[in-house]
Amino acid sequence: MRRSMLFIPGNTPNLLMNGDVLGADSIILDLEDAVSPAEKDSARILVRNALKSLHYKGCEIIIRINPVETDYWTHDLDEIIPLKPNMIMPPKVSCAQDVKTVSEYIAKLEEKCGFEKNTVKLIPLIETAMGVENAFQIASADERVAALFLGGEDLTADLRCKRTKEGNEIFYARTRLVCAARACGVDVYDTPFTDVDDIDGLYTDAQFAKSLGFSGKASISPRHVEGINEVFSPTQAEIDYAHEVMETIRIAKEQGKGVVSLRGKMIDAPIVERARQVIEMEKAMFGGTEDDE
Template sequence: MGNFMLRRSLLYVPGNMPSMLQNIPIFNCDAVIIDLEDAVPLSEKDAARHLVKHFLMNYTERNKELLVRINPLDSKWGYEDLKVVLPALPDGIRLPKADTPEIVERLDTLLTEFEEELDLEIGRFRVLPSLESALAIINAVGIANSSQRIFALAFGAEDYTASMEIERTKGGEELFNARTRVLWAAKAAGIQAIDTIFADVNDMEGLKAETELAKRLGYTGKCLVNPRQIEVVHDVFAPKKEEVDYALQVIEAIQRARLLGTGVISLKGKMVDAPVVKRAARVLRTAYAHGMVDTLIDEEAIHGAQ
């Protein structure tokens, strides 16, 4: 929990569009994924990675997490993408087609090499693997544990349904098992789970319904294809006022308990102990990001003084 980071909204931005790159600082998504893969036509692969490099180098007052989706490592562009973009210091790499733990391990090795070459702290570049095929879903547990750099698993439904030879529907029943398996793997590894994109940018109700489903299952964020989707997704992930009020009471209660020399206390007849406090802390951090509470909860409030 120490390196808690809100990742409710991860917005894709095409890496070959200067007009859209230029607007990255202004949107209030938690992260952007600058895309060198599917959004960029073959004829522009080379130009795009240089454009992205220069954008990143000039984006000095960074106000969100910056990931770059490179081309698959087994394509002829993947390595070159890393080579050009990493010196401009993105926060991490979104790895497409992360079908096996070995693919992620290969990326991990490459990133370590670049970190050494660039004289950076080892482990600086984070990794977000995309689980987007039947094989990746089966391998989810291994992938989740394949690198210390992984902070979350991302589920990619478009490629997944293609690999399953099925249609993607708005109801999403066909995705249920895969979504759940990605979640189990992520939660078991103690990392976040990011849901797939919702492609219809004019269907805000559909987006809301799908995001609500993902949240109920346990996803903590969603990938987006248009900035207009940010607000809907944040609204869904925003804690309800009652949840925030309750969380504040929990923290107050546990602080009171510690004064009494105990780690357990009753609040309105319900037991408050470590897991309850942990959940409350998470609610309050999310509430802080939404501007619902004024101060960020500190570690000492959660765990007590050492």
């Protein structure tokens, strides 16, 4: 389950130490924008040591490396891959070749470390106009790609427009990424809401992202994690309905019925699939019951 992804600057020990107690499903240890060029070496070594020593229980680890057009990204991977992070987030991914370049380099390191192929997954950060237009090719470029992530700040700079709370300027990019990711069977994550103090605004933005089909949302502040988790979790009513759907299907199968309805509405394949997804989320959140298997 990955609803919230919290960015943590890679060169800040007091935040790195507490990464797993901030409530996020995933933490993104950042070697890119949060680290000045003069401190890239320092952050890389610090994050490597943190991964070696800290266990980050119950928290997925994602490392945002530096872009492929810099001299840093291979050094980042050299230090980080041996520690087997869950995912690597290459930023400013604009085409399928960017993904393949990073994936091939990771593959060499995985082999050297004796890891199974494709152990470390990729979540390309799409934050350029070219990247948005190539979203499907990026999502389908490599088996290692497990999700797409939209970066709204750099994207609006590239689009030469102002980033607003309403987000009209990134509407096309959001829907395009959702469609591309879903077409390829991978998850898709929304850009952070950057006004740390505007909690109401965060809820509105997260609810809108969920309504478009995003799997979850990133955050640059621990204060936003709770809200994101809440928005991207199923409600109790949704959970109850999902169980009712599965129970109705089970009974119908026993009775040999082909078509069934619940609360006056026919239960078709998409409703069953949605119910399964809700129950999966419930299990991830609370642990589940066997009768829904």
